[in-house]
Every structure is written in C-alpha cells, then in structure tokens.
Amino acid sequence: MFKVDSYLTAKELLEWNISLHLQLETRSVHEHEVFLEAGQSCPYFYYVLKGLLRVYYYDLNGHEMTHWFSAEDTMITSPFSFFKNEPNILYFEALEDTELILITREQFNKIASKFKSTDERLRNLYADFAMVLSRRIMSVHTEPAEERYLKLMEEHPYLFQKAQLTHIASYLGITPQSLSRIRKNLMG
Amino acid sequence: MFKVDSYLTAKELLEWNISLHLQLETRSVHEHEVFLEAGQSCPYFYYVLKGLLRVYYYDLNGHEMTHWFSAEDTMITSPFSFFKNEPNILYFEALEDTELILITREQFNKIASKFKSTDERLRNLYADFAMVLSRRIMSVHTEPAEERYLKLMEEHPYLFQKAQLTHIASYLGITPQSLSRIRKNLMG
C-alpha cells in the first residue's frame, strides 16, 4: 500500500517494542523471494523497513495480476487472512533485498490499545486504506490506461526503478503489450 | 457498502445509545433526496435502518458515477471527510424513503472504546472494508462487464428493484448503452 500520513513509523514501532515489551521480530527477504503464498495463512502485518514488495494474485485465466506495491516505510498485510479467517489469495514477493518488521495479531492489538489511550491514528490508518482503495476504483472506472500510467509515474517514480513493466501493466489492469504501445505513443 | 459480518447491528446501536448515553439522532430522508453533497463536510457515519442509498461522484468529464450502494442494515460514510479533513467529493442520495441513524465522530469514538474493551469487531469492520474494496479492484481488473453484471445481480438482487440501470451501469464502470447491449445478449 502506498505511503499515507497515518502509517506508524519505524521509530515509533521500535520505541513501543521496548515500552510495551512486544518482542517484535524482523525478517530479511532477498530479491525475487516469494515469502508468502496463496493458501498459507498470513500471521503478520508487515512493516517494510527497507526495500520494495509486490503483492499479486492469479486471475481466473491464470494471469498474474499485481494488486499492490509496498515501498519503504509502508505497511501491508493480507486482510483476507490477517484479520479474518478467510483463505489468503495473495502472493508477497520482494522486488529487491528487503527488511521487514513482523507484527503478529497479538502485538498489533497491544499497539492498538496504546493508540486508543493516545489518539486516533489507528482509525486514521484504516480510513486512509479505504480512501486509497476508493480512489483506485474511481481511477480505473474513469481514467484511460495512459492517464493512470502517467499518474503512477508521477506519484511513484521509485517503482519504475525496480518493478518490471509487466508488473506495472498488471497493476494498471492492462497487458504488457498495451503498456508498451502506450509508452511508444507517449514517446512520439 | 455491502453487508459484511462485522457491521454493527441496529439492536446493538440502540442498546449502546442508552448504556453509553450517546444520544444518537435519526433522520428520515425521502426518495430521490440528496442529503449530502460534495463540498459539504460529512459529520456522520450513517447506519441505514431502512431504505437504500446511492453514493456517487462526478468524473472529469462531468459524468455521474455511482461509487456505492448502501442497503438496509449497512453503514456508510465519506471517509474523505468523516475521518480525515479532506474535502468530500461524494453525493449521498436516497433511492427510496430511508431512515438513518446519524453517528458523530464523538459518538463513534465512544462506541469504539466500548469495542476495545470487549472484542475486535471494530477492527474487523475496517478489515472488511479493505477486503470488499480490494475485491472490487480485482473484479474490475479481471472480469468483463457482463460477468460483473451477473455477479451483482446474483449477490445483490434487491438493488435491481430500486436502482435504475444507469446507476447500475456507472457502478459497473460502463455506459447505460453498453449495459443495455449486455442485457440483450444475455436474453438471446
């Protein structure tokens, strides 16, 4: 998920790790490693300390579709699995060497309690999720692929350094061939 | 937003209204009334006691796009405005005579505290939002309009009694003409 104001920061997490005795674990994932697969339960909320993740799934035709990217200092999980007991349908892949903080449901709840006593940041976090998701639905309903591509390039240029164009294409909901055609038109 | 398991129930709300001294207000909205417009701040989380709401916005070409429907016993708000201070871009319209419970941010927080002490339903509520939104993005990326139409009809048949086909079309991200063509093909 892309960066939003209400994300926890690594600094906060590490402070709370001490003050709340969370005993958070970290994990190193190397480039191209798929560290979570569909069918496996997703026991963690992940904080990306460093690196870049891609989250994808397979559609009914067996095509790999990129659902999200998750960059440095953002958080991500499989809501299907982490919060609910529904089977996870998402694959999590590192697009470069990545450092993760793993947050279990129990640790997440402790943090949530902490929030409760201080402010509404957790709620804002969820609201941000909803807004980002809403905007993406609006975007795919109202903007042609070329426009979505240009916006992505403008707002998240770092993606283009690590993610390949097939990933970008499926994130935009088009084929690599179409993306290629769009890029060619933009060159002209 | 469509019904999810974790929604509050009217019964709970009314109980808490008493036990937590919330002093919740209700509001009657008649068919076709637009009771929230873009630009206005949205001070409430709405619980639809009875009736059916449509939430829409205008895209860059000035076309009215249906973003959500909200049926009986579901909750809805403008996350842009209720949680954050971003300007609201959504219009809320009643598709039939509708009874709403209005929940202010303050009342919502009281309820949230109540949750905190008992269970994780609030968090589940947000998680459900995220799941529903995620699924809709996947759907629009991977399913042709005909399939999305059939699924909507199967999962939410009540919509077709009150919402007009132009609403359904823009919810599906297509024009009324295309929807009409799809319906004709399905008849054949």
Place this chain on the structure above:
DNA sequence: TAGTGTTTTTATCCTAGGTTAATAGAGATC
C-alpha cells in the same frame, strides 16, 4: 387522452485495449 420528461433500448460507427505471434535486446551460463 394527450403531452412532457425520463429511462431504456437500438443502431451505427469508432477506438482503446486484448490476443496472438514474432522479433529484439539483455543478462546469465556454459
């Protein structure tokens, strides 16, 4: 009943993007 506005359908034409298949480049590995 006619008259007016709204929703839905039909028809024609057009375009964005899909499908298939081939080509070209860029690392890797031998």
Place this chain on the structure above:
DNA sequence: GATCTCTATTAACCTAGGATAAAAACACTA
C-alpha cells in the same frame, strides 16, 4: 563467443465497450 532465458517491443488482427443519435417504453401530469 554461443546459447538460453527472460523482458520488452512491434505488428496484424479482433473485440468489448465508448460516442452519438434516435427511437421506443414508461411515468407522471394536466
């Protein structure tokens, strides 16, 4: 250097759905 693999591009053709315009079907009102 030669070969293999993976990614990106190109081209030819096709199709879902958009744009425009008009007709038909309702629905409300007088």
